[in-house]
Amino acid sequence: MGFFPFTIIPLILYVLAALFLYDHANYVVEPGQVALHPFWSEAVLSFTLVSGQNWALSYGDLLITxxxxxxxxxxxxxxxxxxxxxxxxxxxxxxxxxxxxxxLTVDFAGTSTFFILTVIALVDTLATVSISMVASHSTMDAVPDD
Structure with missing residues (x-):
């Protein structure tokens, strides 16, 4: 399990949802329009907070979480x-x-949800490589035992 990249799970979920859960024929992005497929903005759950504000969690928000x-x-x-x-x-x-x-190349991945997932994967990669480098240096002895 040490070599399994956890960021591949949201990638797989996104691609599966893009391929099987929404209709590509009805998805047309006009120039100047935000490229967010209606599927990603659909509410998974919604309820009213104590403050009276209606709060909804979309599929895109859930996947980012x-x-x-x-x-x-x-x-x-x-x-x-x-x-x-x-x-x-x-x-x-x-x-x-x-x-x-x-x-950069696939139309269904050109959304803000996928961009944020890409940034999360970037941060995860940079942090993991940095932490593993620090951890590997901290386990080395300054003076080797003979």
């Missing part, structure tokens, strides 16, 4: 100095590349 929780799990496993951590870091960079390529 899930991605942030997975970043926490990713950072918790990063302190390990095992050899699988290096493999995990390499896979995380590949997942980040997939996010960037999809965002």
């Amino acid at each position: 899930i991605a942030i929780v997975f970043v926490l799990f990713s950072l918790l496993k990063t302190a390990s100095t095992s050899k699988t951590t290096i493999l995990g870091n390499m896979i995380m960079v590949l997942v980040l590349c997939v996010y960037i390529i999809l965002f």
Whole structure:
């Protein structure tokens, strides 16, 4: 589990939702219009707060929240100095590349929800690589034992 990139889960969920849950034929973005498919702005749950404000959680918000929780799990496993951590870091960079390529080239990934997921993957990758580098240096002895 040390090499599994948790940021791939929101990527898979997004792509599956984009491929199977919404109708691409009805999705046309006019020039100057925000590229957010109506599916991502649909409310998953909605209720009235004590203040009287109506609060709704959309599918896009839920997916971003899930991605942030997975970043926490990713950072918790990063302190390990095992050899699988290096493999995990390499896979995380590949997942980040997939996010960037999809965002730039695929129409259903050109949304603000996917952009935020890409930024989360970037931050997760940079933080994980940084933390694992610090952790690997802290386990080295300044003077080797003979």
